[in-house]
Every structure is written in structure tokens, then in C-alpha cells.
Amino acid sequence: MSRAVRFAPLVILLVLLAGLVWRLATPANPSITSKMTGKSVPAFALAAALPTKPGLASTDLASGHPRLVNFFASWCVPCIAEVQLLQQLKAQGVHIDGIAVRDRPEDVADFLARHGDPYERIGSDPQSRVQISLGSSGVPESFIIDGRGIIRYQHIGVIKDSDVSMILARLEQAK
Amino acid sequence: MIAEAGLAALWLAAGLAAFQFILMIGALRSEVGLVRPMRSIAVVQGVLTAIAFAMLVLVFATTDLSVALVYENSHSAKPFIYKVAGTWGNHEGSMLLWVTILAAAGACLALFSRRTSEQTLVAALGSQAVLALGFYAFLLIASNPFARLKRPALEGLGLNPLLQDPGLAFHPPTLYIGYVGLSIAFSLAVGALLTDQVDNKLAQAMRPWVLAAWIFLTLGITAGSYWAYYELGWGGFWFWDPVENASLMPWLAATALLHSINVLAARGALKAWTMMLAVIAFSMSMVGTFLVRSGVLTSVHAFAIDPERGTFLLALLAIYVGAAFVLFALRGATLKEGAPFELVSRETGLVINNLLLSVILGIVFVGTLYPLFVEAVSGGKLSVGAPYFDAVAGPLALVLAVLVGVGPLLSWRRERRPVFKQLTIPGLLGVTALVITFIVAPMIAILPRLGMTVAAYLLAASILPLVGRNPLRAPLATWGMVIAHFGIAVSLAGMAMNAAFTEERLGVARPGDRLNVGPWTVEFADVTPTAGKNWTALEAKLRATRGQGLVILNPQTRFYSDPPTETNEAAIETFWNGQLYTVIGKSDENGGWQLRLWWKPFVTLIWAGGALIGLGGALALIGRLWRLRRRRRESAGWRQERYA
Numbered sequence: 001m002s003r004a005v006r007f008a009p010l011v012i013l014l015v016l017l018a019g020l021v022w023r024l025a026t027p028a029n030p031s032i033t034s035k036m037t038g039k040s041v042p043a044f045a046l047a048a049a050l051p052t053k054p055g056l057a058s059t060d061l062a063s064g065h066p067r068l069v070n071f072f073a074s075w076c077v078p079c080i081a082e083v084q085l086l087q088q089l090k091a092q093g094v095h096i097d098g099i100a101v102r103d104r105p106e107d108v109a110d111f112l113a114r115h116g117d118p119y120e121r122i123g124s125d126p127q128s129r130v131q132i133s134l135g136s137s138g139v140p141e142s143f144i145i146d147g148r149g150i151i152r153y154q155h156i157g158v159i160k161d162s163d164v165s166m167i168l169a170r171l172e173q174a175k
Numbered sequence: 176m177i178a179e180a181g182l183a184a185l186w187l188a189a190g191l192a193a194f195q196f197i198l199m200i201g202a203l204r205s206e207v208g209l210v211r212p213m214r215s216i217a218v219v220q221g222v223l224t225a226i227a228f229a230m231l232v233l234v235f236a237t238t239d240l241s242v243a244l245v246y247e248n249s250h251s252a253k254p255f256i257y258k259v260a261g262t263w264g265n266h267e268g269s270m271l272l273w274v275t276i277l278a279a280a281g282a283c284l285a286l287f288s289r290r291t292s293e294q295t296l297v298a299a300l301g302s303q304a305v306l307a308l309g310f311y312a313f314l315l316i317a318s319n320p321f322a323r324l325k326r327p328a329l330e331g332l333g334l335n336p337l338l339q340d341p342g343l344a345f346h347p348p349t350l351y352i353g354y355v356g357l358s359i360a361f362s363l364a365v366g367a368l369l370t371d372q373v374d375n376k377l378a379q380a381m382r383p384w385v386l387a388a389w390i391f392l393t394l395g396i397t398a399g400s401y402w403a404y405y406e407l408g409w410g411g412f413w414f415w416d417p418v419e420n421a422s423l424m425p426w427l428a429a430t431a432l433l434h435s436i437n438v439l440a441a442r443g444a445l446k447a448w449t450m451m452l453a454v455i456a457f458s459m460s461m462v463g464t465f466l467v468r469s470g471v472l473t474s475v476h477a478f479a480i481d482p483e484r485g486t487f488l489l490a491l492l493a494i495y496v497g498a499a500f501v502l503f504a505l506r507g508a509t510l511k512e513g514a515p516f517e518l519v520s521r522e523t524g525l526v527i528n529n530l531l532l533s534v535i536l537g538i539v540f541v542g543t544l545y546p547l548f549v550e551a552v553s554g555g556k557l558s559v560g561a562p563y564f565d566a567v568a569g570p571l572a573l574v575l576a577v578l579v580g581v582g583p584l585l586s587w588r589r590e591r592r593p594v595f596k597q598l599t600i601p602g603l604l605g606v607t608a609l610v611i612t613f614i615v616a617p618m619i620a621i622l623p624r625l626g627m628t629v630a631a632y633l634l635a636a637s638i639l640p641l642v643g644r645n646p647l648r649a650p651l652a653t654w655g656m657v658i659a660h661f662g663i664a665v666s667l668a669g670m671a672m673n674a675a676f677t678e679e680r681l682g683v684a685r686p687g688d689r690l691n692v693g694p695w696t697v698e699f700a701d702v703t704p705t706a707g708k709n710w711t712a713l714e715a716k717l718r719a720t721r722g723q724g725l726v727i728l729n730p731q732t733r734f735y736s737d738p739p740t741e742t743n744e745a746a747i748e749t750f751w752n753g754q755l756y757t758v759i760g761k762s763d764e765n766g767g768w769q770l771r772l773w774w775k776p777f778v779t780l781i782w783a784g785g786a787l788i789g790l791g792g793a794l795a796l797i798g799r800l801w802r803l804r805r806r807r808r809e810s811a812g813w814r815q816e817r818y819a
């Protein structure tokens with residue numbers, strides 16, 4: 001066996017070790033950055049989910065100041081916890097719009113009556129079409145859209161207490 | 176007291192391992208005959224570790240909630256068998272099982288090794304001791320399984336319900352015996368490289384150990400595959416998940432070793448290559464253990480990530496594998512290759528076998544670790560899944576399967592017989608199968624079609640080594656080889672037919688609705704609540720029929736309370752020509768239930784083939800040991816006559 005072949009296993013081992021050491025030193029970040037961040041919101045116009053509030057269209061999002069778009073559903077249990085937190089955000093001056101996914105008007109009305117309503121506009125997305133076009137796959141998920149209608153951040157899962165300062169900072173950046 | 180006794184036994188075993196290692200250094204330097212004390216120490220060390228493990232089993236069996244590990248992983252309401260199996264259903268317990276098998280393997284080597292030279296045995300026992308020492312340190316410093324709680328808990332937290340299954344009781348120990356059994360090959364190779372005694376004697380001594388570990392690895396992988404198939408409710412038998420790959424890689428290396436070692440044993444050739452494989456096979460076991468235990472790769476096997484333990488294991492991996500590879504690189508040059516061979520010969524056949532297995536091993540290795548390296552280099556995230564592995568490893572595996580039919584027909588050194596004539600009938604069978612697939616199923620994908628072709632050919636070709644001679648007089652090892660190769664054909668047939676003909680039906684059904692899948696009509700009768708010892712469930716009643724006869728299936732959605740988890744228990748009915756696989760999912764507000772139905776023709780052949788491969792290995796092992804014993808008896812008799 002030639003010298004190169006004899007040392008080959010050692011070299012492969014060193015490369016492997018380097019990779020594994022790197023991984024142990026920088027633990028995997030489970031969140032995946034959306035391919036949609038930095039792009040404009042795809043065009044859509046959703047009918048109102050409630051008779052008492054306007055629906056949501058992509059043009060509403062380019063309103064000159066950053067907005068939080070929250071995908072939720074009355075059948076989603078974590079959304080109950082989140083919607084209460086969103087009201088705190090609203091009290092701090094955040095503009096929040098909702099998109100009700102695969103939901104019925106009476107259920108949405110009931111959900112908001114019970115747990116509070118932080119939304120300025122609520123669009124109804126009965127087939128998840130808009131949700132999918134934004135690169136979101138579940139509820140709850142939230143997007144930060146800047147004043148020009150460009151997606152700046154995608155948050156997968158519930159916004160928790162510990163996320164609030166990060167969300168506010170990102171909204172600030174999006175100004 | 177039980178836990179303390181276990182801990183004490185573990186400390187003593189660690190001390191003995193250290194002593195055993197020191198003795199080895201002394202013996203190699205001074206050439207004093209230390210093999211007898213080393214043998215004894217290795218055996219005592221094995222017994223002590225076994226005691227430590229038995230103590231942990233006892234603590235789990237009695238649900239001693241003052242032990243932290245029991246509190247975290249067990250529950251008093253668990254059925255007894257899962258209390259016992261829970262011993263190795265967690266990190267610390269499974270690492271203790273690992274080191275127990277490692278020490279037991281060392282003890283077996285000390286007890287039964289007669290054919291290796293004394294020096295090589297001393298070096299191998301030293302290597303085995305130093306391997307064990309690292310893992311003792313890991314257990315005692317970073318993962319003590321016997322740690323007590325300050326105050327005993329009132330109730331345990333419970334075991335992951337997915338693991339509450341007979342499969343768990345046997346799958347990990349079987350796989351571990353395979354993984355860790357390869358340490359003997361590793362230690363013998365290291366020992367022989369140290370003492371410069373790589374020869375056919377060494378290969379003959381190493382072969383039974385490799386064979387034994389390989390049998391367990393084969394059965395462990397087969398059992399794990401079936402467990403995932405019925406317990407996870409996805410209807411698949413292999414997912415190319417990193418943890419599955421972690422068990423496949425040592426198997427591929429061990430399979431290659433199993434074949435190359437024959438060349439070394441019979442012809443004294445492929446010395447360096449065989450030693451390298453012996454080192455790589457166990458290194459892959461350690462890499463696999465590291466990947467599983469450190470959680471560095473994203474996997475469905477949700478093991479906790481613990482950087483400290485990960486670092487410790489990585490250091491052990493680096494030291495052991497690194498040292499062995501350095502030794503190989505330095506000593507490999509001095510190995511003289513044995514007898515030459517011609518192009519068409521059994522040696523060449525086995526070299527090709529080894530090359531193909533190594534390339535497949537490389538493909539799995541690269542595919543498993545590629546996402547990690549891409550992220551390290553460019554920060555991008557990606558995952559490598561079945562499409563890559565199937566497309567890249569599949570065709571190579573098929574080529575290998577074709578050659579499996581040819582290799583055993585070749586003779587050593589050079590070929591004198593008309594081998595390809597013998598393959599006429601198998602070849603014709605393959606072509607016939609190919610034609611039939613075009614008639615029956617013109618639209619299926621190319622890989623399953625070729626899979627069926629090769630399987631038909633190999634079913635016949637694999638038994639050729641027994642044709643043209645009296646099969647009863649053929650050595651047991653030949654029978655073992657034939658059965659194992661036949662098992663490959665059976666398994667391949669199962670995989671190909673499963674891939675080509677599986678029918679899936681996903682639907683929402685209300686009581687009284689009927690769904691069709693394959694030849695079956697499945698009527699959804701009703702859903703009733705039911706309960707077990709530590710779970711409640713919603714159980715569906717399905718009436719399945721194909722023409723005549725009625726089969727009742729009861730898939731369940733189970734809810735476990737400790738810890739709160741929901742699992743889908745598939746209901747599977749096996750027929751001679753396939754399995755009907757049913758899963759019940761969620762209900763919707765209109766009274767409909769999600770139903771997933773599969774008709775999987777001949778899917779059971781996959782695991783039947785795996786069992787045959789294991790059985791073939793077992794026969795070969797018995798045959799080899801038998802022959803060794805007879806030879807020893809004969810030589811003993813000869814000595815008695817001579818010196819009487």
C-alpha cells in the first residue's frame with residue numbers, strides 16, 4: 001500500500017473530527033431562515049374573516065410603518081396563549097394584522113371574544129393559499145413586514161414572553 | 176445498597192482495566208510471559224462489569240425511585256418487562272450496556288483465544304482494556320447511572336411510550352453486541368500491527384469474532400427496521416435517518432471485512448486492507464455511538480443533546496481511532512503481501528466485493544455527514560434523504576448483488592472451470608422476471624424493476640455452490656454462505672416488490688364508509704375507547720375483505736399519561752403475499768376519521784431475508800468453530816501419541 005493510501009483514513013478522520021468539533025462548539029440553530037425574507041410580500045387580497053373588520057390585502061401592508069402579520073386559527077391551542085401576548089405588543093404601539101387559517105367566521109368571532117383581539121385587520125385564508133405563498137406551514141406563525149411591504153422576519157411557532165424584546169428590536173430595525 | 180454495589184463494581188472494573196493496560200506495556204517491553212495473569216484480569220473485569228449492569232437492572236426492576244436515573248426514565252405503573260428494558264432505554268443505562276458488552280467481549284477473548292500468538296493476544300487484551308478504560312471514565316465522570324437523588328421521588332417520570340414495545344427489549348442489546356463485538360477485531364488488528372504478526376493465523380483467529388458480531392449486527396438492524404415499520408406508523412422500513420445510517424455503516428464495513436478476511440486466512444493476501452477494515456469497522460461503531468449519543472445530527476431518534484458528554488465521547492473517538500490509524504499508517508508499509516493471484520479468481524471477486532461495499536459505505540458516510548459540513552463551510556442548511564441514497568447506493572447494491580451470484584463459484588488463484596456456463600439458468604430466470612415485470616407492470620420505476628430481475632437471478636445463483644456436489648457433505652460454512660446469499664436475494668425481492676407494488680390510500684371515513692386499497696375493500700365499522708395498564712386508546716374496527724373471507728383490524732390511537740404522549744398503533748395483518756397495514760388518525764368535527772391504509776405485497780420478505788442472512792452467518796460460525804475444535808483435538812491426539 002502506498003503512503004497516500006495508508007494515511008488516507010487518518011486524513012478522513014481529521015476532517016470528520018473537525019466537523020464534529022465545530023458542531024459541538026456551535027450547537028445547531030433549529031430555526032430555519034425563510035427564503036422569503038428580504039422579498040416583497042406576494043400579492044394577495046383576502047376577504048374579511050369577520051363582518052366587523054376589514055380584510056387584508058398585500059397592499060395594506062405597505063403602509064409606511066412596520067407591521068406584524070400573525071397567522072392564527074380558532075382551533076389552534078397555542079394561539080390562545082399567543083393572542084394574549086399580542087395584545088401587550090399592541091399596547092406598546094405595534095400594528096398587528098391577523099390571517100385566520102382554515103377557519104369559520106363564527107369560530108373566529110368566538111375565539112377573539114374570549115381571548116381578546118389585538119388585530120387591526122383580519123383576512124380569512126380558508127385554503128391556506130396565502131400562508132403557503134408566504135412560506136409558512138403552520139399556526140401560529142408571524143411575519144414582520146416593513147413599511148415598503150418587504151418581509152423582514154419570519155417567526156415560526158408561538159411568540160413567547162422571552163421573544164418580545166427580540167420582536168420589538170426587529171420591528172425597530174424595520175423602520 | 177444495590178446502586179452503591181453497582182458503582183463499586185464499576186470502579187473496581189475500571190481499576191483492573193488500567194492494570195491490564197499497564198501489564199500489556201510491561202509485557203511488550205520486557206517479553207515477560209504475562210499472558211496468564213492478563214487473561215485472568217480480563218475475565219474478572221468482565222464479571223465485575225456484568226455485576227454492575229445486573230445491579231442497574233435490579234434497581235430498575237424494583238423501581239427504586241431514590242436513583243435519579245430510575246426517577247427520570249421509569250414509572251411504577253409500567254409493565255414489568257418494560258421496567259427491565261428501561262434499563263437501557265436511556266443514555267446512562269445504554270452506555271453501561273455498551274461497556275458491559277465491551278468488557279464481556281474482552282473476557283471472551285481472554286477465555287477462548289487459542290490460535291493467536293501470545294504476544295498478539297497480550298497486545299489485543301491491552302487494547303481492549305484501554306478501550307474499556309475510556310468508557311469507564313466516561314460513565315464514572317460524566318454519566319454515572321447509579322447517582323442517587325437527595326430525596327427519593329414518589330413517582331417516576333415514565334418512559335417514552337414509543338419505546339414501550341417488545342422490540343425495545345431486544346433491538347438495542349442485539350445491535351450493541353454487534354457494534355461492540357467488533358472491538359475484538361479492532362483489538363486483534365491493533366495487537367497484530369503492534370507485534371508485527373499479521374498473517375493467515377491471525378485472520379483465522381479473528382474470523383469467528385467478526386462473524387459473531389456481524390450476525391448480531393445483521394439481526395439488530397433487521398429487528399430495528401421492523402420495529403420502525405410497525406411502531407412509527409409510517410409504513411416504511413428504512414428512512415435513511417442518521418441513526419439508522421449509524422448502524423448501517425459498521426455493518427457495511429464488517430461485511431467487507433468478513434469477505435476480505437477469508438482472502439487473508441486462505442491465501443495470506445490483502446493484509447493491509449484487512450487490518451484497515453478491522454480498524455474501520457469498530458471505528459464506525461464508535462462514530463455511530465457518538466452520532467446517536469451526542470445528538471449532533473438531526474434525527475427522528477430524539478436523544479438529548481449534551482455538549483459535555485458529546486465532547487467526552489468525541490475525545491475518546493479521536494484518541495482511539497486516531498491512534499489505530501496512526502499505527503496503521505506507520506506499520507502498513509512493513510506488511511508483505513502474500514501469494515499473487517490472477518485476474519479471474521476468487522481473490523479478485525472478493526476485492527471487487529470489498530471495493531463495492533467500501534464505496535457504498537462512503538456514499539452513506541458522505542450522505543449522513545454532508546449537511547453538517549455544508550453548514551460548517553457555507554452556513555446553508557439542507558438535508559440529505561432517501562432520493563440521494565436510493566439513486567446513488569441503489570444501482571451499486573444491484574451490481575454487488577449480481578456479483579454475489581458469481582463470486583462463490585470462482586476458485587482461488589486462477590479460474591479453470593467454465594463459471595459463466597453455470598450461470599445460464601439463473602441468468603435466464605432473471606431475464607424471465609424482467610419480461611414478466613414489463614407485462615404485469617409496464618409503468619414501474621427502473622430500480623424496482625431491476626431489483627426484481629436481479630433477485631430472481633440471485634435466488635437461483637446463490638444455491639449454485641451446492642449444485643454438482645453432495646450437499647450433505649458440503650462444509651457447514653458453505654451452507655452458511657449459501658443461505659446468507661439466498662437471504663440477500665429474498666430481501667432484495669421484498670424491497671423491490673414493496674417499492675413497485677405498494678398501494679396507499681389516505682382518506683376520511685365515517686362509520687359505515689368503505690375504502691379500497693389494492694385488492695382489499697376496507698369497511699370502517701366504528702371507534703370504541705379501550706385501555707391498557709398505563710394507557711387509554713381509541714380503537715377503530717375495520718372489516719377488510721377481498722372477495723371471500725373477512726379480516727378484522729383494530730388500529731389504535733393511544734394516549735399515555737406518563738409522560739403525556741400520543742402514539743399511533745398500526746394494525747397489521749400478514750398474508751402469504753403481503754401485509755395490510757392500517758393506521759387511524761384524528762377525527763374531524765363532522766364525525767369523520769383519518770384512515771391510512773397500505774397494501775404491501777411481499778413486504779415481509781425484507782425481514783425474512785434479513786433473518787436468513789443472520790442464520791447463514793450463524794451456520795458459518797458453528798461450522799468454523801467446529802472445524803477449529805476438531806483440528807485442535809487432532810493435534811492434541813497427535814501429541815499424545817508422539818509423547819506417550
